Amino acid sequence: MSGRITPYALFLGCTTPTQVIQYELSSRWVCEQLGIELVDINDFVCCGINQINLSREAGLLLAAMNLAQAERKGLDILTLCAACTGALAEAIEQLKDQATRTRVNRKLQAIGLEYTGGIRVKHISRVLYEDVGLDSIEQKVQRDLSKLQVAPHYGCHYLMPESAFDGFDDPDNPKTLHQLISATGACPVQYETLNLCCGGKSFPISRELAFSLIQTKLDNLTHKKIDTLVVQCQTCYLMYEDQQKVINRHYRKDYSVPVLLFPQLLGLALGGDPKKDLGLHLNGIALHNLLFKAGLHARL
Amino acid sequence: MSQNNKSKEPIHISNLDVKFRLEVTSHQEASALNACFSCGTCTAGCPISEFFPEYSPKKLAKMVKLGMRQSVLRNPFIWYCTTCRSCDQHCPQNVKFFNILNVLKNMAVKEGYAPSPWVEQTRQIMKTGLVVPQDEHLAEKRADFSLPALKNDGIQAKKLLELTGIDKIIKAGNER
Numbered sequence: 001m002s003g004r005i006t007p008y009a010l011f012l013g014c015t016t017p018t019q020v021i022q023y024e025l026s027s028r029w030v031c032e033q034l035g036i037e038l039v040d041i042n043d044f045v046c047c048g049i050n051q052i053n054l055s056r057e058a059g060l061l062l063a064a065m066n067l068a069q070a071e072r073k074g075l076d077i078l079t080l081c082a083a084c085t086g087a088l089a090e091a092i093e094q095l096k097d098q099a100t101r102t103r104v105n106r107k108l109q110a111i112g113l114e115y116t117g118g119i120r121v122k123h124i125s126r127v128l129y130e131d132v133g134l135d136s137i138e139q140k141v142q143r144d145l146s147k148l149q150v151a152p153h154y155g156c157h158y159l160m161p162e163s164a165f166d167g168f169d170d171p172d173n174p175k176t177l178h179q180l181i182s183a184t185g186a187c188p189v190q191y192e193t194l195n196l197c198c199g200g201k202s203f204p205i206s207r208e209l210a211f212s213l214i215q216t217k218l219d220n221l222t223h224k225k226i227d228t229l230v231v232q233c234q235t236c237y238l239m240y241e242d243q244q245k246v247i248n249r250h251y252r253k254d255y256s257v258p259v260l261l262f263p264q265l266l267g268l269a270l271g272g273d274p275k276k277d278l279g280l281h282l283n284g285i286a287l288h289n290l291l292f293k294a295g296l297h298a299r300l
Numbered sequence: 301m302s303q304n305n306k307s308k309e310p311i312h313i314s315n316l317d318v319k320f321r322l323e324v325t326s327h328q329e330a331s332a333l334n335a336c337f338s339c340g341t342c343t344a345g346c347p348i349s350e351f352f353p354e355y356s357p358k359k360l361a362k363m364v365k366l367g368m369r370q371s372v373l374r375n376p377f378i379w380y381c382t383t384c385r386s387c388d389q390h391c392p393q394n395v396k397f398f399n400i401l402n403v404l405k406n407m408a409v410k411e412g413y414a415p416s417p418w419v420e421q422t423r424q425i426m427k428t429g430l431v432v433p434q435d436e437h438l439a440e441k442r443a444d445f446s447l448p449a450l451k452n453d454g455i456q457a458k459k460l461l462e463l464t465g466i467d468k469i470i471k472a473g474n475e476r
Contacts, residue, residue, distance in 0.1 A: 014430040017450055018438055025445050042451040045429035046421075049383075051466070052402055053418045054409050056329075058464040062425070065460055083383075107463045111456045160385035161398075171389055197347050197384035204417035205379045212351040213382070279445065 005131045007037035008078035008122070009070040011088070013234070014046050016080050020234035022279030026263035027080055027124055029277040033270050034132045034140065038078065043069050049087035049157075050201070063091030064104045067121075068113040076120040078127055082233035083201070086157025088121040089164035123158055125232045125262055126168060129176050137183040142271035147293040148186040150265065151226045152177040153217075153240070155233035156197050171195075180262065181230060184269035193220040200235035203243075211247055214239055218247075218255045227290050228258040230265050237261055241284055258285045268294055275300060316367035324364050324407075329399040336361050336395045342387035348380050355380045357387050357397045364404070373408040379415050409469055419470055426458040426467070 016023045031038050048062030066088060070077045079085040095101045095115060105114050122130070128137065159171040169176045172195070178188040196217050199210035217240070221229055231237050241259040248255055260283065267278040274280040274296060280287055281300040291300070325331045342357035343349045349356050355377040363372050372378065378401060387397040408414075421431040428434055429452030439449060461467060 014432045017442070017447070018430065018432040018434055021442060021445060021447060024447060028447075040448055043429075043456065045452060045454070045457040046425050046431050050418055050421055050431065051425070051461075053379075053405050054414055054422060054469060055464050055466045056402055056406055058422070058461055058466040061460050061464060062457065065456065086385075107460060110463060111459050156382075156384040156386075160389055162389060197382050197386075199347075199382050202348065202380055202382040205415060209348065209351060209380060209382075213347055 005034075005036050005127075007039055007075060008127065009041050009044075009073060009075040010038040011041075011044055011047075011066065011070075011077045011079045011081075011084055011121075013079070013081040013084045015238065016234045020237055020261070022264065022282040023080055023234050023237065023261045026261060026267045026272070026278040029272055030128075030263045030266050030270060031078075031124070033267075033272075034128070034137070036078070036127060036131065039073065039075055041069055041073065047081075047084040047087040048091075049083050052087075059087070060091055060094060060100075061104060061107055063088050064095060064108060064115050065111070065113060067091060067095070067119060068108055068115040071115060071119050072113070076122065079121060079123050080233075081235065082123065082155030082158040083235060084157075085121060085123040086160060086164065090161055092117070092119070092121060093161075093164045123232065125158070125177060125180060128266070129180060130168075134179055134183045137180070137266070138185075141183075141185050141269045143185075143269055143294055143296075145184055145186040145265070145269050145294050148227045148290065149189050149225070150181050150186045151189045151191055151221055151224065151229045152181055152194070153198070153229055153231045153236055154195070155231065155236045158232060177230070177232060177262065181265065184266050186265065186269070189224060189226050191220055191224050191226075193217045198231075198233075198236040198239035200239050203239065210239060210243065211250075214243055215247060215251075215253075215255075218244060218257055221257050222255060226257070227293060228260050228265070228287075230260050230262050232262045234261070245284055256285060258287050258290055259283065260287075260290075268296075311366065311368070315370075317369040318367050320367040320369040320372075321365050324400065324403055327403045329396065330403040332393070332395045333361060333364060333400050335393040336365070337393060338362060339392060341390050341392060342395075342397050345386045345390050347384060347386065348382055352377065352380060357401070360404070361395070361397060361400065364400070372404060373411055374413065378404055378408065412472075414469055422461065422466060423470055425454060426461060427454045428452055429454040429457050 052059035199213035
């Protein structure tokens with residue numbers, strides 16, 4: 001892609017800026033390197049996805065509030081979390097219905113906001129794929145990651161509900177993250193449990209359930225002998241990385257599958273400082289083998 | 301797959317609420333339940349059903365159709381869904397079970413079954429706009445990495461949420 005990339009409002013969500021700041025750090029850094037201007041909006045709130053459980057109207061209102069904040073600034077939204085992406089994109093779809101929009105706007109009026117439509121929500125990986133482009137990324141690669149075998153994990157809400165993503169990628173047979181990984185120079189690995197959910201939204205209700213889902217994928221990945229799993233959502237990250245350690249303690253397992261957030265992998269390829277720019281030292285599973293294969297001998 | 305022994309008990313017609321199905325399908329996003337022909341594609345692809353056969357979208361849909369109101373709304377498994385949308389994605393009838401489940405959860409909440417994690421999160425949004433609590437340690441950590449301070453006070457979100465009556469659910473503390 002040539003020409004200037006339109007600026008985006010950065011939607012951090014709840015968990016990234018509080019519990020997985022390396023995702024925010026590395027995302028901001030790669031965006032800067034690739035000419036994606038990000039605007040912070042302090043008035044953004046939770047996307048509302050979990051509030052749907054209690055009240056669908058409450059969930060929709062929170063999403064609409066965020067859309068209206070971005071619209072007021074005349075910006076499209078760039079998300080980091082897959083679930084925020086799905087929730088906001090689905091809200092845009094629901095608010096295309098005139099009656100729904102009128103009802104929601106009557107409530108938004110109470111806080112001085114209005115949503116009229118016309119803004120878009122894109123996950124950072126989609127912005128990298130569509131606005132920056134694979135060729136452009138390849139041209140900027142400075143480190144050789146060709147020795148890395150990388151398993152992608154898309155995150156359910158990144159592409160579903162399918163109707164909210166206007167034909168971008170195929171939820172049943174997704175390719176775009178594989179292609180982005182290839183663009184960094186690393187080798188994407190195909191594996192059986194590619195589309196298995198991380199269980200993040202069940203975790204607060206049943207840890208046991210989430211652990212079953214996580215272990216199924218970790219077993220598969222351990223067997224595949226990959227160098228790292230790459231995720232593009234902080235909830236998926238917390239499930240596969242933080243809970244991997246909990247599972248090891250709890251069930252006396254010895255999983256050691258490194259987990260990177262995609263901007264961390266891309267940042268490595270672009271020559272970023274592993275600690276200062278990408279926050280790799282905040283990841284809990286040992287990364288020294290991976291860094292060694294990337295030609296980095298630095299201790300984290 | 302293990303069988304739920306309770307399913308072998310006969311269903312007593314006198315215990316069924318014939319209006320339940322109409323109540324559910326009166327919500328526009330759940331109206332497609334009428335198109336369900338119980339093929340079970342939703343359940344075949346459901347990652348939750350794989351590990352917890354007690355959770356079955358197909359079975360829940362059938363129970364709603366039969367009018368098993370209390371068995372559905374008091375069923376703890378309706379909260380197990382991980383929202384992956386696989387059921388919606390693969391349904392040949394475009395039933396959108398995820399939407400039906402949300403309608404059911406919202407009805408259960410009104411009857412006093414609101415799981416505490418979701419109640420707590422909503423309470424937190426009203427304080428800071430986000431579901432995760434923040435402390436000084438986080439503010440320092442963010443500053444160390446030159447990340448901008450988080451400034452939302454949650455006032456707008458609180459005002460908006462109060463318009464939906466969700467605050468009353470929280471106050472009532474109707475936790476299971």
